[in-house]
Amino acid sequence: MFFRFTLLSLISSAAFSQAPVYSLPAQTPVVIQLDDEISSNRNHQGDRFRLHVAEDVRVGDVVLIPAGTAGEGEVIHVQKSGMGGRAGELIVTARFVEVAGVRVRLRSFEPGARTGKQHIGASYATSVLVGLPGLLVQGGQLIMPRTMLASVKTARAVRLPAAPTPDSSKERSNDEPTID
């Protein structure tokens, strides 16, 4: 009896561990969406922000990273808009998304580097006309809005199981016990 039970558990664990795993190559394009607003006048270098995958990432017909998978990014460079018409600046990057307990590292955030509206011309013209007050002309701050879409790439190859499809999760939920 004990032998039969051990054999059964071994077979079932082997079957579970052999769930197909797919290789997602490095440089695979991923479309992400910001979940936090990033502002050149509020954020600081090193700040982390939330993001999620906007479109399923597939290898063939298999979804490996489903839309909605959460991840994180980092502010690399920030400069507040300032006097003299100086515009706000931001450089940000995506760090990772986490799927099935695996952190998929990301890189190449596009458009990761941006500059706000410069008012240097206005500042210069004011300086010529009225002198030092020209320095008080403020540049535009830069905001990357929540829900902004960006494209990134996977930083290295990673092996992932297929993500559960909506159909399979429906089947599973039917099997789950319900409490009346």
Place this chain on the structure above:
Amino acid sequence: MNRLLTSAALAVVFCAPVCGFAQENPLSAPRGNSKSNTGVVVFFRERKYLGGGIAYKVREGDVEIGKLSNGSYFTVRTRAGKHEYNVHAEARDVITIEVEPGETHFVSFGVGVGVVTGRPNLSPSDRKTFIKLQGDLKDVTGKGINRGAQ
């Protein structure tokens, strides 16, 4: 004599990739090739009347990496990772860039209004802006810098 020439040619071939100031076409750098652990940063300065007479040195820490006169650009190949570049005159400006393997990053240089002289500013830019201006810019990679400067 032939052996000497061959040795010299080999030295040039093997030393060029490790020299950070080697001239290269910034737009021919392979995009997204992560095999090498280096990337390229292109610094460029649009030709403008304001502050046009002064050339500014761009440094990483205390080390000069290039000098931008009005209407010029230079390229630096450097190791992947975070790099902090600065310029200073009346004011100091710093830009932090995370260089990614096989990628080319673009930094534009501008001069703002200052009390005595212009205030230099390094700001993030992109390939499209650089391509638009490149015809009017002079490549000054490796020129006018004091490599021993600390």
